[in-house]
């Protein structure tokens with residue numbers, strides 16, 4: 599089940615581990631309280647291969663006690679990879695892995711749970727295929743809603759749907775939200791044009807996806823139902839050490855270069871909205887291919903540094919248990 603994209607998401611874990619804003623994560627840890635009479639409920643949308651489940655457990659971000667963790671992704675290959683990866687992760691830590699049973703009633707998914715059973719707690723993970731907004735829109739009562747590296751790929755309207763899954767007083771955490779910076783070092787004369795064309799490609803799908811972090815922060819600040827608890831930068835910094843790139847980060851960079859080249863090629867072909875006004879006439883298909891080849895050789899030579907700008911956002915979703923209709927969202 600593990601294809602190139604799933605390998606990319608696995609390679610991305612060490613990059614994200616370095617990047618995640620620790621103050622925002624600490625605020626999340628202290629704000630999360632274990633419910634007295636039931637397991638903690640977490641809904642993650644766009645969960646990929648499940649690296650955030652591992653991280654929140656390894657880093658003791660979730661409070662002690664049982665957890666129900668519904669991990670939804672639209673891509674069935676990633677969901678299958680998450681199921682396999684999390685079982686291996688649990689076995690490596692001496693946790694018993696039990697399969698079967700029903701998914702929790704609060705989340706509208708049909709997939710079979712994977713229970714990771716340790717001496718002190720059971721974490722019931724449900725990797726399930728589904729659309730973020732659809733599942734979140736029909737779920738309710740989550741103590742925590744997570745969307746990592748997600749808001750720049752979703753339509754803006756998906757954010758209120760995600761928030762509506764939270765219980766009154768629940769939390770929403772959106773780390774690694776892309777926010778408009780794509781840099782490569784050493785510099786190249788076409789870098790500016792490549793960056794603008796790459797971001798124009800994102801913005802052609804939906805306005806301001808290339809500034810999804812800023813847009814999500816504005817939405818969370820504007821909505822009556824949400825209070826922003828913490829915001830921090832979570833820029834990716836991928837650079838070689840004396841022995842090359844850490845872990846699988848060279849493969850991560852090759853995937854990024856393929857993505858950037860593919861998107862810019864589409865922008866050149868389609869002359870996407872907004873880009874033409876800033877277009878550099880020197881950037882044509884041949885120049886793009888040269889740029890990408892040079893960058894790939896720099897990865898192979900351990901000579902490329904890649905930087906992005908991202909935001910981690912944490913908010914509380916207002917409401918009291920008496921507001922059974924749920925939070926008022928736009």
Ligand SMILES: C[S@@+](CC[C@H](N)C(=O)[O-])C[C@H]1O[C@@H](n2cnc3c(N)ncnc32)[C@H](O)[C@@H]1O
Pocket residue numbers: 607610643644645646647649670671672673676728729730731745746747748751752774
């Ligand atoms: C950039 S990846 C991030 C994956 C994971 N959160 C991580 O950080 O490793 C974005 C993920 O969102 C998923 N995705 C895209 N659109 C989605 C949607 N409408 N509903 C649910 N998942 C979606 C993709 O399949 C992909 O796994």
